[in-house]
Amino acid sequence: MIVPMEKVTLLLPKSETHLALEALRALGVMHIQPQRTAPGPEQSGAMAEEMEVSQLEDRLRDLTLPASGELCQISDNEIPEAAARAFAEVETASLELEKLEPVLAALRPWGEFDPALPGVLEKRGVYVRLCSGTAREQEALSESGHICIPLASAGRKNAEPKLFAVVSDRPLTGKELPVAEVPLDRPLSAYEAEAAALRERRDRARATLAKLKASIPRLEELLMLKREKTEFLAARDSMLSCGDIAGISGFVPEENLPSITEAAHKYGWGLVHAPADPEDAVPTLLKKPRWTKLLDPMMDFLTLSPGYNEADVSIPVLIFLTIFFGILIADAVYGLLFLIIAAAVLLTKGRTHPAVRLPTGLFLLFSVSALIWGILTGNYGGFEGPGLPYLAEGPEKDNHMKLVCFAIGAIHLSVGHLLRIFREFSFRHTLGQIGWIMVLFGNFMLITFLLSLIPGPFPQWVIWNYAVALVLIGVGEIDIHNISTILSCPLEVLSSFSDILSYIRLFAVCLAGFYLAKVFDGIAMGMMHSVTGCIFGSILLLLGHLMNIALGGLAILVHGVRLNTLEFSAHSQIRWAGFPFNPFRKKTVCKTP
Structure with missing residues (x-):
């Protein structure tokens, strides 16, 4: 409630x-x-500190470096500054190394030499230019009277660049020479030493970050303290x-x-x-049975919360979402696989990680539903097997499944109107909701006869059911002084028909999943006539069923959640416009910084 x-x-x-x-x-x-709404200066500063710590925590979590076994011997308040400094050091050193790499790439082919030597020789009347060109260009320069001294070769083919020096006793211009762009401010060893120092700086900073990554739990505590400080200042402001x-x-x-x-x-x-x-x-503060808290992870993920003036629909949503999961998957093999995975996670991670228990418990409940519906429909990984005769045998089994889906839809939407009776109890309002339940029942009967799901002629009493239902709705909901209630009533009746009809999606997805699994089984089994065929067939079988499971999971979010948050919510008048009760309280045992 x-x-x-x-x-x-x-x-x-x-x-x-x-x-x-x-x-x-x-x-x-x-x-x-x-x-x-405008925060004060202290609150703005606290929010900035909180954001800084949060961002640093995210960056440390995203690091590909493994956490060090050695912890940083610094206080909690010094961790953000140390992390920011280490990140800045890594970025600075990496950027400088990136700038240095082209210089090293240009100098390394030439090897170690004194960059001041060409200038010294020039003062003595010997002019030297470092060049890079093909063997043909070198030969052409030699034939034109230049002295070419080979220094190194970037390759063995004549077409690949060769490094050589052109020596002359008269000044050389760069116009007739393929002069190489070689930095002459420092020798190669100086650049290598600078690069080694930068790598050492970067490695030291990374080692610091690895230690800080091991201190993430301490950073989480600090973040909680920062949030408490922000909340305190927000309350004061x-x-x-x-x-x-x-x-x-x-x-x-x-x-x-x-x-x-x-x-x-x-x-x-x-x-x-x-x-x-x-x-x-x-x-909104919800007080509900402990078992319905299984739904909390999904509701938090979807950010759904009923408004204060709305009803708590946790119980019907959990019950029907479990049913929808079972129908949409409806495979005993998948259900058993999910059940084993959920049980394994609960027995291992669930004991030491409380946050894992609720979502895994919900998945366990869904797994049982999928297993039960798979057995009822006789679906075992795409193979037909024993099941409930009404749903698994005979030419009418698909029609029977459709009938079940429409019946679930009518019951589901009727529960929404029952909740409206309990939320706003009055004689007139109750008459209106009973009228809507009768309309939904009439829609169910009309759909089943239109689709020939029930044999025989259309029963005349359904027409009288509609007539009585419309009278009750008119008495309970229509205000003769408000024309909008008069005009909207026929539209809502028609909309209720399409709402029940939309539950056919449960059958459609269930059938599609079965035939997709069956097709992959058939193709894979047809390939398994040799060792190679068995290997590729097994791979195809695995990928096919994984894809089918993924599509089933997507169907839960698209169809299962939709039927609860759209059709059911419309009939129960739940707009999910609420926000959770968040009391002003201390969340840590430490004092606010």
């Missing part, structure tokens, strides 16, 4: 702001309502003040109101509280 909230306003002396916030944070039951009086507003679960009242008496605060106004932006 959705926990009722109280809107609370506390009034206190402005001088006790810090003390009051510390007390509220220690209680941890109040969701603070922000009063202004959200307070309103008038003279020497400060005030803070927020929402408190009704069951926790006594603790706020007790704190107000203890510290001498003024307290005003009233039931939360539905028109306010009230956070």
